[in-house]
Structure formats: C-alpha cells, structure tokens
Amino acid sequence: MREMRSLLQHPGWSEAMALKGDRVEVRDPAWIRQEGIDILVRQAVFGSPAEKAEARRWIFRIGEALGIMPASIHTLYAARGRGEVPPHFTVPAMNLRGMTYEMARAAFRAALRLDAGALIFEIARSEIHYTDQRPEEYAAVIAAAAIKEGFHGPLFLQGDHFQVSAKAYAKDPEGELQAVRDLTAEAVAAGFFNIDIDTSTLVDLSKPTLDEQQRLNYTLCAELTRYIRSIEPPGVTISVGGEIGEVGGKNSTVEELRAFMDGYRRHLGDAVGISKISVQTGTTHGGVVLPDGRLAQVAIDFEALRALSRAARLEYGLAGAVQHGASTLPEEAFHKFVECEACEVHLATGFQNLVFDLLPAAFREEIYAYLRAHHADEWKPGETEEQFYYKARKRAWGPFKQAFWELPEEVRGPIREALETRFALLFERLAVAGTRELVAQWVRAVPFPRAMPATPGPRPSHEEVEGLAD
Numbered sequence: 001m002r003e004m005r006s007l008l009q010h011p012g013w014s015e016a017m018a019l020k021g022d023r024v025e026v027r028d029p030a031w032i033r034q035e036g037i038d039i040l041v042r043q044a045v046f047g048s049p050a051e052k053a054e055a056r057r058w059i060f061r062i063g064e065a066l067g068i069m070p071a072s073i074h075t076l077y078a079a080r081g082r083g084e085v086p087p088h089f090t091v092p093a094m095n096l097r098g099m100t101y102e103m104a105r106a107a108f109r110a111a112l113r114l115d116a117g118a119l120i121f122e123i124a125r126s127e128i129h130y131t132d133q134r135p136e137e138y139a140a141v142i143a144a145a146a147i148k149e150g151f152h153g154p155l156f157l158q159g160d161h162f163q164v165s166a167k168a169y170a171k172d173p174e175g176e177l178q179a180v181r182d183l184t185a186e187a188v189a190a191g192f193f194n195i196d197i198d199t200s201t202l203v204d205l206s207k208p209t210l211d212e213q214q215r216l217n218y219t220l221c222a223e224l225t226r227y228i229r230s231i232e233p234p235g236v237t238i239s240v241g242g243e244i245g246e247v248g249g250k251n252s253t254v255e256e257l258r259a260f261m262d263g264y265r266r267h268l269g270d271a272v273g274i275s276k277i278s279v280q281t282g283t284t285h286g287g288v289v290l291p292d293g294r295l296a297q298v299a300i301d302f303e304a305l306r307a308l309s310r311a312a313r314l315e316y317g318l319a320g321a322v323q324h325g326a327s328t329l330p331e332e333a334f335h336k337f338v339e340c341e342a343c344e345v346h347l348a349t350g351f352q353n354l355v356f357d358l359l360p361a362a363f364r365e366e367i368y369a370y371l372r373a374h375h376a377d378e379w380k381p382g383e384t385e386e387q388f389y390y391k392a393r394k395r396a397w398g399p400f401k402q403a404f405w406e407l408p409e410e411v412r413g414p415i416r417e418a419l420e421t422r423f424a425l426l427f428e429r430l431a432v433a434g435t436r437e438l439v440a441q442w443v444r445a446v447p448f449p450r451a452m453p454a455t456p457g458p459r460p461s462h463e464e465v466e467g468l469a470d
Contacts (some may be wrong), residue, residue: 012036017062024061032062033148041101041144045137046402056140060191063143063155069445070139070191071154073120074239076442077275077319077343085442087313087320087341089431093120093158094423095348097131098397099355099404100138102412104145106419112151116427117436120194120344122158125183127348132398135159135183135190153436154445158194158239159187160346164220166201177220181227188231188238191448196241196278196322197224205250210259214244218260221274222267229271233448237272241322241344245280251301252279254311261316276343277312278322281305300333306340319343334429345430349394354422356393358415363403367396374399 016028016036026032037059044055063069079085096103104121111119121142123133133141139157146155162184168176184195202216221242228238244260245252257277265273281301300323309320320343326334337345356364371392378395379388397404427433 010036010039017065024058024065026062026065029066029150033150037062037144037147041141041148042405044140044144045405052137056136059140059144059147063147064447066147067152068143068146068155069447070157070193071443071445072193072236072239073118073154073156073443074194074237074272074275075444076118076439077239078317079442080319080343081275081313081317083313085438087309087343088338089118089435090323090337090342091118091120091344091432092426092430093122093160093322093344093346094351095122095124095127095160095346096138096142097123097127097348097352097394098401099412099415100133100141101145101148101405102416103351103355103419104142105149106416107423108146108149108151109416109420110423110427112149114424114427114433115436116432116434117153117439118432119427120156120158122160122194122196122346124161125159125163125180126161127394128183130395130398132401135187135192139190139192154439154443155191156194157187157190157192158196159184159192160196161198162187162195162224163198163201169202177224180224184224184228185231188228188233193233193236194239194241195228196243197221197228197274198243198278199224200243200245200278203244210256211263214256214260214263217244218242218263219267221260222264222269225268225273226271233446235444235446236448239276240274241276241278242274243278243322245278251281251304252308253304254307257308257311258315261312274318276319276322277308278324279305279308281308281323300329300336302336302340305337305342309341309343313341313343322346331425331429334426335431338429338431347426351419351422352394354418355415358411358418360407360411363407367393367400370396370399 012028012031013036016026016031018025018027040055040059043051044059045052047055073091076085080087094103094107107119107121111117121138123131123135123138128134142157143155146152162180164176164180168179187195199217199220202220204213204216207213207215225240228240232238242260242264244256257279261277281304305321305323312318313320320341322344323337323342324346326337326345326347334345368389371389375392375395378392
C-alpha cells in the first residue's frame with residue numbers, strides 16, 4: 001500500500017481497500033462512505049494541484065470498484081428512437097451550480113428511494129466559469145456523492161450548452177470553435193460522455209428560407225459532432241445533442257426541426273449523429289422575475305413540444321425533444337413533459353433558489369454585498385434590488401465555493417433534506433422512478449483510462465458566453 005501515501009494517511013484506508021494492479025479492491029465500503037470519501041472529496045476540490053489530482057484519481061478508482069462508472073445514455077435514447085423503449089418518461093438533467101456534493105447526495109438519496117436510474121448531472125460552458133467547477137472536479141464530486149450514498153450504476157455526466165457564442169464567433173470564428181473543441185476534449189477526458197452542442201445562437205431568422213436560417217447552425221453542429229466522434233474512448237458512443245431554437249427566443253416549429261435535421265444529415269457524412277434535439281417552447285433560463293422578486297407565470301406551448309418530440313422520434317429516430325429552462329415551473333407542470341413525450345428536461349435555477357431561501361440571513365447578505373460591489377454593472381436601469389439579486393446571485397457560487405462547503409451541518413442538513421424532497425417530486429412527476437432496470441438493460445458502462453489531471457481549457461468571460469443553463 002505504499003502508493004496510498006499523502007492523502008491516505010488514515011489507518012482506516014489500509015483496512016478499507018487494497019490495490020490489485022491498477023485497480024482498487026474495496027473491503028470496507030461502509031467506512032469509506034462514513035468517513036473516507038468526505039476526506040477525499042474535500043481534497044479533490046480544495047487541495048493543492050497535486051492533492052486534487054491524487055484525490056480525484058482515488059475517487060474514480062473507488063467508484064469504479066463499486067460499480068459507479070461514467071456512461072453514455074446514447075444507447076437508451078437510440079432504443080427510444082427506434083420504438084423499442086416507450087416514450088413514457090422524461091430524463092431530468094440537473095445543473096448543480098454549487099454545494100455540488102450536498103446537492104448530488106440529495107439527488108442520489110432520492111434516486112435510491114425511487115429506484116431511479118435515468119438521471120443526468122450536467123454543467124454548462126458558462127457555469128463552468130462562474131461556479132469555478134472544471135469538468136474533472138465536477139465529475140469527481142458527483143462520483144464521490146454516489147459513493148457516499150451507496151448508489152451504483154451508470155453515471156451520466158453531461159456537458160450542457162457547449163455553446164458557440166455568436167459574439168465571439170463573429171470576431172474570431174475558428175478561435176471560438178477551437179475553444180468549444182478544447183472544452184469538449186477536457187470534458188470527455190473527465191468522463192462526460194454526453195455532450196450538448198449549442199450552435200443555435202447562430203440561427204439567422206432574417207434569412208428568407210428555413211434552410212438558410214438554420215444553415216450555420218446545422219453545419220457547425222455536424223462539424224462538432226464529427227470532432228466528438230474522433231475523441232470517443234474505446235467502447236463508448238457519446239450521446240450528442242443539437243439545438244434549433246435559442247432558449248428565451250422564438251418558439252421552434254416542426255418545419256425548423258426538419259430544416260435543421262435534413263441539413264445536418266447532409267453534412268454529417270457516415271458519422272453517428274445526435275440522439276436528441278433541444279427546442280424552444282416558451283421558457284427562459286432562470287424564469288422571469290417580477291419587481292417584488294416573485295416569478296412570473298410561464299406559458300409553455302406543450303402542443304408544440306409534443307409535435308416536435310414526435311417528429312424528432314418518428315421521422316429522424318431521435319429520442320425526442322429536450323426542454324430547457326423548466327426548473328422554476330409550478331410542480332403541476334412537470335407531468336406534462338412526459339405526456340408530451342419530451343425525452344429530457346434541464347433543471348438548474350430552482351435548486352439554486354431553494355438553497356438561497358434556506359441560507360442564514362447574515363450569509364445571504366454577505367453574498368448580496370459582494371454582488372453589489374463586484375457585479376453592479378449587471379444591474380439594469382429600472383430593476384429592483386430583488387430582480388438584481390435574483391439574476392446575479394449565480395455569480396456568487398465560485399467566489400463563495402469554500403464558504404458554502406464549510407456551512408455547518410445544522411445548515412447543510414436541512415438544505416439536503418429539502419433538496420431530496422424536491423428531487424423525489426421531480427423524479428416521480430417525470431416518471432423516472434423505477435428506471436434503474438431499464439438503464440441496466442440498455443446502457444453498458446465501460447472502464448476507461450483517464451488523462452488526469454486534465455488540462456484546463458480557456459475560460460470565457462461572461463460577456464462572451466451568456467448564462468445559458470436554466
């Protein structure tokens with residue numbers, strides 16, 4: 001056990017596991033869950049560069065030994081597209097912006113209670129920047145949470161809105177595409193085997209035909225898909241998503257879907273294509289906040305979502321349409337995504353809201369003071385304080401990451417419990433309860449060699465990449 005030095009000084013480690021070549025044999029998973037994993041995950045986030053790399057390596061090895069391995073949801077979605085899996089559930093894709101260990105623990109507890117396996121943990125390009133969570137760190141923390149709670153099975157990690165910024169693309173097209181390629185390579189090396197390409201910002205509605213409007217979108221989406229196929233680990237077909245309508249903009253139509261897909265297929269060649277398509281049906285990321293801080297009611301065009309999902313599945317063999325910006329909807333709305341055969345729904349801001357509502361008042365005010373001092377340029381004329389704080393508080397996750405982590409258990413415990421309740425409600429409404437067997441039937445997770453530590457890609461400014469993640 002000489003290799004287990006540095007971070008693994010506690011005598012419990014020598015009893016809990018042993019090295020068998022390059023693999024770990026877990027002898028005492030209970031001790032690892034109760035004590036050891038908490039030590040490792042903290043070092044994986046806040047240690048020195050060498051400590052982070054070592055801690056993450058052990059988390060991934062322990063996870064693999066316990067049956068927790070990153071996986072692609074592509075085969076399950078492909079089966080749904082072929083009609084072999086009924087479209088009777090909607091997969092929640094959850095963006096955990098902060099308190100990620102606590103949030104993921106809550107999600108896994110809910111999943112275990114409901115026997116849910118069709119779950120995705122994701123982070124967007126913009127979120128990586130303002131939450132200070134590179135893909136490898138995010139992957140390690142999610143895996144550690146699964147270990148902590150005794151979850152095992154395929155772990156679906158997703159790069160959400162790996163977006164080509166229209167503003168950056170206009171200035172330097174190849175530079176912006178390379179930035180997305182670099183981030184994608186970093187994410188895949190960390191075990192993100194699900195990547196959502198977002199070139200929808202380049203749709204030009206001023207063009208006279210639908211094909212012309214979608215041309216740059218489908219051309220670059222095909223190019224990035226081919227790039228993803230070129231860096232796949234052996235035995236993995238990464239699940240790739242495309243997008244036809246920018247969230248918060250004009251609602252998507254079936255005709256736009258067809259224009260995109262027909263052009264995409266022409267440019268893709270013989271590579272494996274996307275498994276799903278993101279659309280716009282009336283939502284905005286984070287919801288619309290009123291002057292008093294309440295959220296405005298959102299009118300989603302569920303019939304459009306149904307038509308788009310069916311066209312995607314029946315005409316193009318995709319799993320269906322993906323709904324963004326949904327976490328702040330009322331609880332009674334979530335079963336409608338299943339009724340409309342949406343294959344996936346992205347959720348983020350609702351979890352953030354729940355956390356902020358339960359923070360100690362003094363800590364919340366400290367965060368708001370920071371926002372006033374450092375992000376006043378985002379305070380638009382005519383906005384109330386409540387509107388400014390609601391929109392800007394996501395900027396606090398990175399600067400306050402360690403402070404959130406070190407909140408006392410009497411604060412973190414109730415937050416975990418409230419999150420678990422929320423996750424369980426969503427899993428039930430989205431009909432993913434009982435899907436562990438379905439996932440086991442269609443998804444095969446394979447061990448893969450990780451390039452650790454991953455080299456960080458370029459960090460976009462928030463001016464270049466708009467905050468696209470619910």
